[in-house]
Amino acid sequence: MTTLTAPDARTTPTRRPVLTVRDLTVVYDVEEPVTAVADASLDLGRGEILGLAGESGCGKTTLAYAINRLHQPPARIASGSVVFHDRDGGDVDLLALDDEPLRRFRWSQLSMVFQGAMNSLNPVRTIGAQLDDTLRAHTRMPRRERRERSAEVLTRVGVDVARLRSYPHELSGGMRQRVMIAMAMLLEPQIMIMDEPTTALDVVVQREILREIVRLRDELDFAVVFITHDLPLLLEISDRIAVMLAGRIVELDTAEQLHRSPAHPYTRRLLGSFPSLSGDRGSFIRDGGGPTAHDAGPETGTDAAEEDRA
């Protein structure tokens, strides 16, 4: 469906892509199989921030997991391809990798920051020890280098080096989320997938972390897939945005274009759902009377597949 044959600046990145996903279909093999992601195709440019927008159950998280082959049964990749284009020219077919190469590939080339990741830190080990574990699992660095590297990434995300000796509960939610981002950056991956990395945080903290992500991307030139339901936020930080609905990418465009003239009705609907902070009062606000279109519209998002995984 969204196979894009003609090269088009709006749907393909201008730089050589780092990741190509073609016609990816993910099926949940439950009693009645559910297609959670259908024929998803996208290119991720090197150093690009690609937003993936959609509501709960639209398949955005499933897609992100499938790209990294982190999906768990009953989810199954039914068809499609995911190809990683390495910095030095080689292509890797991610769906064909065996377990051990896949393990080495993950985190070193493609890392993830999970939803609510800040709560997935081990409470009884220090931040430093947990960063060290990751380094030890993926590299042969000597102890001192590992410590230096840990300190370096922590400084990069704006956390004091002294925090290496802290336990997770001694840090605020925003701090913990920064640590998770540091952990994802540890091995200098070429792609980072972030699944609602700031949803649980207060706006000010959220803004600080977003700024950090954009700055780091400018410095280190990794590509980011940023998954969230918060479209205004994506409009601010992404280069291009893919809008997902019921497992399909219904629109993929540059952030500017998407904001100015959304093509798909669902995109318009999503954009219309966010009252603008400083702009005019939308017509939808306080129009009162009977049920509005929003009122009566059926709600997407009873995707049993996603609930299943949660």
Next chain:
Amino acid sequence: MTSVHVTDLTKDYTLRSGLRRTRLRAVDRVSFDLVPRRTVALVGESGSGKSTIAKLLTRMEKPTSGRIDVQLDDRTPVMGSVYQRHVQMVFQDPFASLNPFHTIEHHVARPLRIHHRTHDAASTHARVVEMLQRVNLEPAEQIALRRPHELSGGQRQRVAIARALAPGAQVLIADEPVSMLDVSIRLGVLNLLGRLQREDNLAVLYITHDLATARHFSDEILVLYRGRVVERGPADAVILDPHHDYTKLLALAAPDPERVGSVGGTRRGAARELPARDGIDNSVCYDHDLGDWVHVDDRERARA
């Protein structure tokens, strides 16, 4: 019609760690009025004390000091069990605020029966169906028989609203009523609240961290920072012309595609610098109605 006058509301919590006791002032001398057909928004981050105010207003907690006066049009004070009938609340998480064991009918029927709004099974059922229809839950007859897990988040929140209105509430506390819902249905729920407010002449307290909906859905905004009101005034004035550093910080941090467009370039929007939070002083409050700053202690002195 019922209005609420909150005067110098203060709540302290005692934190115990070992033998040490420390006092935490969650809400510090907060005053505001809720009147019929008007919405007041309490805006702040987590820990600013906004949810504590909701608990105090619904009498789930007792204030340390200060007054909450609820009175009818003829100034008759509302007290005791009648208070509960007048002041109701919609909770944040629709997945937690309905009992998974009971049907939707049970949730709406109980407040009707408790407050003697209906007297027999038939009239209760008819009333439940009517309430569900009012919150746009159709087909109401069938939905009444379902259980919470069979409904979507938006539908559950509608049930929660119906339950809050069932006793005949005149004052509605909405504690982040849409923050757990999918974005495309948020406005639907907010518009529903707006319509019910007009129909029933409700006084609404809208608690949120979202400046945009606060601006569009309320008449007056109170910005809370560490338990104190730091800015108050008409909604548009507070958001479009913020005076206090904290309000400015909040407004700057909130996503706003409009502003990005004007700056020209998506990236710059994200990278915009935020003022430091360290120097922010919560002992002063800018009151747009007075057009002047008020010190938290001055007000105290003026009253004494």
Next chain:
Amino acid sequence: MTNIGPDVQVAAGTVATTPPTDPPEPAADVPGAPAGRPRAAWRMLLPSMTPWLATGLVLVAVIVVFGVVGPYLVGDPDAISDTGLSGPSAEHWLGTTQTGQDVLAQLAHATRGSLQIGLMVGVLATVLSAFFGIYGAYLGGFADEAFSLLSNVFLVIPGLPLVIVISGFVPRESRGLWTIAVVLALTSWAASARVLRAQTLSVRSRDYVAASRLSGEKPWRVIGVEILPNLLPVLASQFVYAVIAAILGEAGLSFLGLGASNSSTLGTMLFYAQNGFALPLGAWWWFVPPGLVIALFGMGLSLINFSIDEIINPRLKNARTARRRAKAARRRERRSATGTDGTAGTASTAQEVAR
């Protein structure tokens, strides 16, 4: 850094070849969509049928039927005949005791006795634990502290020795079934009360409890109608556990000769078998049947309890269904291996990847 060239405005028919659907419909094939008919609440509380649960239910049902109906079908358990200590035969299916009593008849009556005591203690202990656990936790504050202290005190009292002391203290003539039941219940409620207290504290803090209080529900209704149903699986589990413990405890007491004086239970049967030198004499038919009934009943109830645990802790059940589905998925992938090579699902969690 602008990746976007000036030609981005080209208004080519870019994406979205799906026919636009507005408002969007949820995927039609979503399972678990709201059913038209309401499902009864108690259905949610029932464990799903597994071979283990079926085995447990059959074991318990057979023993209960034997204990309830059996006594009417067998002869007088105390009738003495002259064929003492004879093995199983057509006349006496399970042989006879030293004094020529029919073991089958005794077993039927003893099973009934044991079930009685199990039920009595189960009910008593559950009521006690529910009162101290749930009510205390709901009230909070001083009452909670006091009730907690009380259950902690009862928890550290060593059960069996206390029971022995009390049983020994009460004169044999007045030591009836009820006395034993009360003694056993008093020493076994505390652990359950603690479990219930923890559960209640968790349920009590949920929004729907706050909401029902806010709508003006009386405390007893909040406990009984809003909180209690959500504790039923825990209560059931605690009840089953109490029954097992009571039957075993009573058997132990009776075996020591401290049981109820006017009743026959599986424990008293074992007591008499021991006194009659059943083991040295090789009269296995005397002591094996009561022992077996106790063991099988305990096993049956435990199997049921495991299934109840799955309701209390859905993660146990999810783990089971996930295992089953993983197996099915692997089978399917093997079958379709020709099409997409190497898409074998690797079950790995986020944590594993990070390491």
